[in-house]
Amino acid sequence: MAHTxxxxxxxxxxxxxxxxxxxxxxxxxxxxxxFVGMVIVFAIFAMFGFSRNFLSIAxxxxxxxxxxxxxxxxxxxxxxxxxxxxDISTGAVLPASAMMLGISVNHYxxxxxxxxxxxxxxxxxxxxxxxxxxxxxQVPSFIVTLATLFAVGGLTLALSDFLINxxxxxxxxxxxxKALFGTRYxxxxxxxxxxIGLIVIFWFFLHKSPWGNWVFAVGGDSESxxxxxxxxxxxxxxxxxxxxxxxxxxxxxxxxxxNSAQSATFFNMIFFTxxxxxxxxxxxxxxxxxxxxxxxxxxxxxxxxxxxxxxxIDRNLSLxxxxxxxxxxxxxxxxxxxxxxxxxxxxxxx
Amino acid sequence: MSNSENxxxxxxxxxxxxxxxxxxxxxxxxxxxxxxxxxxxxGAGKSTLIKTMAGVHAPTRGEILMxxxxxxxxxxxxxxxxxxxxxxxxxxxxxxxxxxxxFFAGVEPTKxxxxxxVFDREKANEIAVREVRNFGITRIEDxxxxxxxxxxxxxxxxxIARAVYFGARVLILDExxxxxxxxxxxxxxxxxxEAKRRGLAVIFITHQVMHAMAVGDHFAVLIRxxxxxxxxKGERSREEIADLMAGGESMVDLEASIDGEAATV
Ligand SMILES: Nc1ncnc2c1ncn2[C@@H]1O[C@H](COP(=O)(O)OP(=O)(O)OP(=O)(O)O)[C@@H](O)[C@H]1O
Ligand SMILES: [Mg+2]
Numbered sequence: 001m002a003h004t005x006x007x008x009x010x011x012x013x014x015x016x017x018x019x020x021x022x023x024x025x026x027x028x029x030x031x032x033x034x035f036v037g038m039v040i041v042f043a044i045f046a047m048f049g050f051s052r053n054f055l056s057i058a059x060x061x062x063x064x065x066x067x068x069x070x071x072x073x074x075x076x077x078x079x080x081x082x083x084x085x086x087d088i089s090t091g092a093v094l095p096a097s098a099m100m101l102g103i104s105v106n107h108y109x110x111x112x113x114x115x116x117x118x119x120x121x122x123x124x125x126x127x128x129x130x131x132x133x134x135x136x137x138q139v140p141s142f143i144v145t146l147a148t149l150f151a152v153g154g155l156t157l158a159l160s161d162f163l164i165n166x167x168x169x170x171x172x173x174x175x176x177x178k179a180l181f182g183t184r185y186x187x188x189x190x191x192x193x194x195x196i197g198l199i200v201i202f203w204f205f206l207h208k209s210p211w212g213n214w215v216f217a218v219g220g221d222s223e224s225x226x227x228x229x230x231x232x233x234x235x236x237x238x239x240x241x242x243x244x245x246x247x248x249x250x251x252x253x254x255x256x257x258x259n260s261a262q263s264a265t266f267f268n269m270i271f272f273t274x275x276x277x278x279x280x281x282x283x284x285x286x287x288x289x290x291x292x293x294x295x296x297x298x299x300x301x302x303x304x305x306x307x308x309x310x311x312x313i314d315r316n317l318s319l320x321x322x323x324x325x326x327x328x329x330x331x332x333x334x335x336x337x338x339x340x341x342x343x344x345x346x347x348x349x350x
Numbered sequence: 351m352s353n354s355e356n357x358x359x360x361x362x363x364x365x366x367x368x369x370x371x372x373x374x375x376x377x378x379x380x381x382x383x384x385x386x387x388x389x390x391x392x393g394a395g396k397s398t399l400i401k402t403m404a405g406v407h408a409p410t411r412g413e414i415l416m417x418x419x420x421x422x423x424x425x426x427x428x429x430x431x432x433x434x435x436x437x438x439x440x441x442x443x444x445x446x447x448x449x450x451x452x453f454f455a456g457v458e459p460t461k462x463x464x465x466x467x468v469f470d471r472e473k474a475n476e477i478a479v480r481e482v483r484n485f486g487i488t489r490i491e492d493x494x495x496x497x498x499x500x501x502x503x504x505x506x507x508x509x510i511a512r513a514v515y516f517g518a519r520v521l522i523l524d525e526x527x528x529x530x531x532x533x534x535x536x537x538x539x540x541x542x543x544e545a546k547r548r549g550l551a552v553i554f555i556t557h558q559v560m561h562a563m564a565v566g567d568h569f570a571v572l573i574r575x576x577x578x579x580x581x582x583k584g585e586r587s588r589e590e591i592a593d594l595m596a597g598g599e600s601m602v603d604l605e606a607s608i609d610g611e612a613a614t615v
Contacts, residue, residue: 220444
């Protein structure tokens with residue numbers, strides 16, 4: 001087999017790449033930009049917030065507590081984004097779950113465990129509807145989940161008004177539920193520990209298990225993925241279910257933590273999760289991203305959104321900072337990607 | 351191994367989408383170690399025909415035989431398991447995935463047990479790099495490199511190497527050279543020859559007479575969903591083939607009409 005390769009010297013051996021391997025791995029990591037961004041934001045806030053104890057445990061816990069709620073939802077949202085889909089129904093599933101748990105346990109005296117199971121089931125079925133609609137029709141997931149966002153949001157308001165004549169509900173939880181979902185350990189809410197646990201599981205799922213490969217493949221080119229035998233539709237449906245179930249977990253943590261819930265749709269959650277993903281280096285049109293990046297993105301968002309209270313910076317400026325950050329992230333993501341694609345262990349490119 | 355058995359054979363296949371008849375009475379066959387070039391104008395039904403062979407569409411009438419036995423596919427997956435691999439124009443690979451990960455997409459090698467099975471990156475890298483290099487792409491030496499950094503021809507080659515590795519017996523290539531320059535096309539054609547040498551039956555779609563002549567052993571021309579000509583290498587001249595590919599119109603007439611239009615402008 002003759003071939004007319006232009007590489008002047010024949011590669012010595014593929015092993016020669018291993019010395020540069022760690023650098024390449026680092027540059028190629030979609031989390032790289034997110035990490036650098038977080039360090040910069042953290043340093044700036046530490047500087048401005050030093051006198052107000054930004055660096056204390058309480059300061060750390062403050063923005064981590066905020067980040068945990070976003071973070072639990074942002075990772076599955078990012079999974080969907082990597083798979084080429086979007087879920088914005090989270091803004092309605094979050095209050096719907098909190099209200100459902102509150103109403104069923106507080107108003108109808110269901111046992112806590114049953115309320116939790118019912119809430120998770122409700123959320124899973126919203127995810128299932130999202131997944132089925134997206135895979136069965138050609139309607140983009142943005143529109144499908146926009147529809148379910150409003151449908152679930154409206155239903156939550158109407159049902160709580162109808163059932164308890166109130167759009168707010170209060171909830172007294174048994175001790176075990178408090179301990180599991182709604183208390184503080186060392187200043188950190190239970191949700192923070194859930195988040196950490198989920199990070200480990202999701203990291204394993206996306207980067208280590210063979211299924212993670214499917215998520216990337218589906219987002220990279222769903223037609224090829226289907227031809228390669230990957231069950232594209234099934235995978236997407238599962239990811240939508242996962243996303244809603246995680247959102248329900250975050251909602252349940254909130255209502256158990258604060259002993260009350262509101263039924264108004266939480267539109268900000270949509271933006272928070274998307275910002276965390278994009279700042280975390282996830283490609284909006286799919287095929288690229290990492291769990292670590294999304295975690296860094298979420299933490300950065302937490303620092304800016306909550307940490308600002310520990311500084312003299314005007315609170316209103318946090319939105320501006322987030323906007324600028326998002327823009328930089330999107331611009332940088334392109335750079336990091338082309339770096340990643342062009343990077344090669346053999347430096348001789350033609 | 352050079353038996354004359356048909357690996358894949360279509361008998362009187364029709365395909366219609368609702369009221370639209372796309373394929374009429376197609377009978378075709380391809381043998382191991384042979385390249386069948388499928389030629390025809392845009393919309394002639396070439397892609398529909400190969401999708402029918404690859405299990406994407408079920409034939410409306412007629413039958414598909416593999417090794418002489420009738421077979422029916424209920425999806426691309428079953429066709430693949432039977433050994434029919436389809437490589438699309440852009441290689442069907444994932445630009446932002448590593449070479450090894452996209453090589454093994456859907457059939458990831460794992461190590462570990464139970465729910466803790468992990469993707470075996472070392473093994474995947476080693477096999478992917480070895481297989482691609484065996485097809486003559488020695489520029490690839492790192493399985494962690496992203497596919498997006500490869501040239502179009504290399505991506506095609508990667509996809510072909512993948513299909514061969516996973517035991518394809520029939521390799522279907524839908525316009526693999528359409529987006530490529532001269533050098534890259536030559537590369538892909540060489541790989542087509544290599545696949546043929548390894549005893550695969552190759553079905554190759556192209557709009558370029560040169561490419562067809564370079565690798566084809568057997569040619570079939572589709573015009574409006576019917577086989578207008580079916581001949582072997584050397585039985586027709588280049589001009590005749592070009593005319594057939596233009597849908598039966600003579601190239602000379604076509605060129606005259608282009609000149610005519612240019613003159614009237
Ligand atoms: N799913 C479908 N439903 C209805 N009609 C279809 C469908 N798929 C293909 N067709 C029609 O079948 C005809 C043949 O299409 P096909 O894609 O097979 O052509 P082709 O020979 O591959 O053309 P090209 O050279 O442009 O790729 C076209 O007229 C097309 O509109
Ligand atoms: Mg076609």
